[in-house]
Amino acid sequence: MPPPQKKLKTTHPTADQDQNRGGFKAPAIPLPRLSTLRAAFERERKRVKLSTLPLDVLGEISNHLHPRDLLNLTLTCKRVAQFLLNPHQEYIWRNARLRTPGMPELPSFMNERAFARLLYSRRCNHCGEDNALNVRWTWFARYCSECLPKARYDGKSAYDRYYTSCAYLRDNENLQKLVNVINPSKCNDTFTRQGNYVQRRQLDQFLQEWHATETEEERRELLKQQKRLVRRRVKHAELCQLWSQTTGALERRKANRLAKLDVNVRR
Numbered sequence: 001m002p003p004p005q006k007k008l009k010t011t012h013p014t015a016d017q018d019q020n021r022g023g024f025k026a027p028a029i030p031l032p033r034l035s036t037l038r039a040a041f042e043r044e045r046k047r048v049k050l051s052t053l054p055l056d057v058l059g060e061i062s063n064h065l066h067p068r069d070l071l072n073l074t075l076t077c078k079r080v081a082q083f084l085l086n087p088h089q090e091y092i093w094r095n096a097r098l099r100t101p102g103m104p105e106l107p108s109f110m111n112e113r114a115f116a117r118l119l120y121s122r123r124c125n126h127c128g129e130d131n132a133l134n135v136r137w138t139w140f141a142r143y144c145s146e147c148l149p150k151a152r153y154d155g156k157s158a159y160d161r162y163y164t165s166c167a168y169l170r171d172n173e174n175l176q177k178l179v180n181v182i183n184p185s186k187c188n189d190t191f192t193r194q195g196n197y198v199q200r201r202q203l204d205q206f207l208q209e210w211h212a213t214e215t216e217e218e219r220r221e222l223l224k225q226q227k228r229l230v231r232r233r234v235k236h237a238e239l240c241q242l243w244s245q246t247t248g249a250l251e252r253r254k255a256n257r258l259a260k261l262d263v264n265v266r267r
């Protein structure tokens with residue numbers, strides 16, 4: 001049997017060939033005039049870009065925005081983020097908070113930017129990813145599901161770490177008064193049951209500061225400050241939680257509605 005013949009390469013018919021065969025010739029699209037092109041280029045050149053906006057103008061615009069919009073603005077480009085997250089621009093965030101009805105007052109142990117991020121962003125305090133749904137108000141932090149176990153000690157580990165670190169602390173001080181314990185099981189004997197957690201950062205930082213003290217007076221002062229801080233965190237966490245369930249929930253619903261509307265408009 002002879003081998004199969006190779007197919008000859010063919011090209012698509014041109015419009016002229018189509019016409020000869022009775023096909024339709026598409027009308028030629030006229031090229032834009034040079035003057036039109038020049039005008040478009042000039043318009044593009046003169047367009048104001050966020051990345052090149054003078055900083056005083058950017059500051060003036062930012063000073064009229066909601067904290068959520070400020071956070072979104074920090075995601076647009078590096079230059080804008082560096083400007084807005086600079087401690088010198090703290091006033092922009094403070095004004096945004098004061099303009100926002102129902103927003104809790106700033107806790108004394110946080111700055112305005114971090115507080116706005118806690119309330120309005122979903123950024124994980126550990127990895128920085130935008131999917132942190134686990135808010136721990138008394139820790140003033142939010143974590144993604146992956147980072148939450150890394151950011152805490154369970155009751156047993158916290159107990160071991162605390163009570164073996166110093167004999168004085170073990171014999172005289174109650175850990176629950178020195179760090180904020182999350183106790184979802186609502187049981188009082190915090191460190192003998194499961195479900196009680198301590199923020200790793202809080203405990204490590206306290207122990208580090210404790211070991212850095214040199215005199216009895218310094219230790220007394222540190223204990224006093226630490227207990228005050230824990231009480232402040234508890235008190236302010238209640239305000240933030242209430243805000244999250246009321247005004248915050250309304251604002252989230254409104255933002256979601258606007259986002260859906262925006263998607264529909266863009267379609």
Ligand SMILES: [Zn+2]
Pocket residue numbers: 124125126127128129143144145146147148
């Ligand atoms: Zn994370």
